[in-house]
Amino acid sequence: MSSAIFGKVVQLEAALLLLFVASVPAQDADIVRTCTAYKRSVWEETSEFSFLIEDAPIIYKTLDKCTSYAPLIIGGGPALPKEFPHAVRLGHQDNNGEVDWFCGGTLISDRHVLTAAHCHYSPQGSVNIARLGDLEFDTSSDDADPEDFVVKNFTPHPGYSYPAIYNDISVVRLSRPVTFNEYKHPACLPFDDGRAVSSFIAIGWGQLEIVPRTENKKLQKVKLYNYGTRCRMTAEKNEELPEGYNATTQLCIGSNDHKDTCNGDSGGPVLIYHKKHPCMYHVMGITSIGVACDTPDIPAMYTRVHFYLDWIKQQLARN
Structure with missing residues (x-):
């Protein structure tokens, strides 16, 4: 009797474990690899050297500079230089070159920025310019590397229907690739x-x-x-x-x-x-x-x- 009950308990525990595992979303292998590749492209430096002996093998050594620029945030305040190199500001540039900045975004590749679909319905005009690498606007004395990019096109999610805010996501494509550095990367x-x-x-x-x-x-x-x-x-x-x-x-x-x-x-x-x-x-x-x-x-x-x-x-x- 007791062994039968024990067996049922074991079966129940196994079933609950399987249910728990099934409920945990699996990581996307492509996204994991891409994330690691971005990190390596900016933060790892590989150098080579060999002993001064004929036919000595070449030895490769990698220096990983991936460290945090700031402690965990407790409250709020100004961002530090290079702390958020994926931060993008989006706006509309008129025919006179004047820019009205009204939305933010996130760099997720060398050509793509993630933002909200409702940003394309701004009264200031359509999103046609993106600024990367900036920290404080209208100054050149901060530790930043601002660079403007023309927006080639953008794709709001097909399920977005203004003014409803569901599926409020859009991918903005830049007209040229971003060169990654410590100030600009995804x-x-x-x-x-x-x-x-x-x-x-x-x-x-x-x-x-x-x-x-x-x-x-x-x-x-x-x-x-x-x-x-x-x-x-x-x-x-x-x-x-x-x-x-x-x-x-x-x-x-x-x-x-x-x-x-x-x-x-x-x-x-x-x-x-x-x-x-x-x-x-x-x-x-x-x-x-x-x-x-x-x-x-x-x-x-x-x-x-x-x-x-x-x-x-x-x-x-x-x-």
Whole structure:
């Protein structure tokens, strides 16, 4: 009798283990390899030398400079030089060369920037210019390497329908490739969906305060927290969210303090540190829609990047 019960318990434990393993999303091998390749291309230097003996073999040695530029973020504040080399600012340049910057983005390859689809519906005009490698706008005294790129085209997700904010994701293609260095190189795509992540880093050049309206020219960072599915309660249905919060395609992120993303941060990333490479980040979300900017315990909604990996990979494969 007891052995029969023991056998059933073992079977139940095995079944639960299989269920748990099946529920954990497998890492995409291509994304893992690409992430490692980006890290190596920027942070590893290989030198060769040999002993001064005839026919001595050549010895190769690799120096890995991948270290973190900053400690874990506790509150918020200005970003450090080279801390977020994947940060992109997007805008519209008119025929006179004047640029209106209104959205953020994330470099994910040498030609592609990830942003929010709603950024293409800006009253300032369509997204046609991207700036990489910058830290503080309108100054040359910061430790930065700003470079502007013409936008060749962009592809909003086919499921996006303005003004509704679902599937709020777009891939922007630059007219020429980016040369990677310590100031400009991609963030990694997600290895998982972020449900188990407790906190994120949000960055952007958006407003520092909603009232009074505070213009910001320096890249800012802030630590925000995963509120799980709380947005189902805090987000009212409206024309932007006709079906309310969608936990499958959106992340619910905020703070119990006056820390938040705000106007001008749209399209920018929410990030986590890479577990093995401290110089690298994963882009887990895209700043999409706020419920009440800078209001404690009222989280905002961000596009869950992991849900769209197959579609993103299709865009990266396009010529």
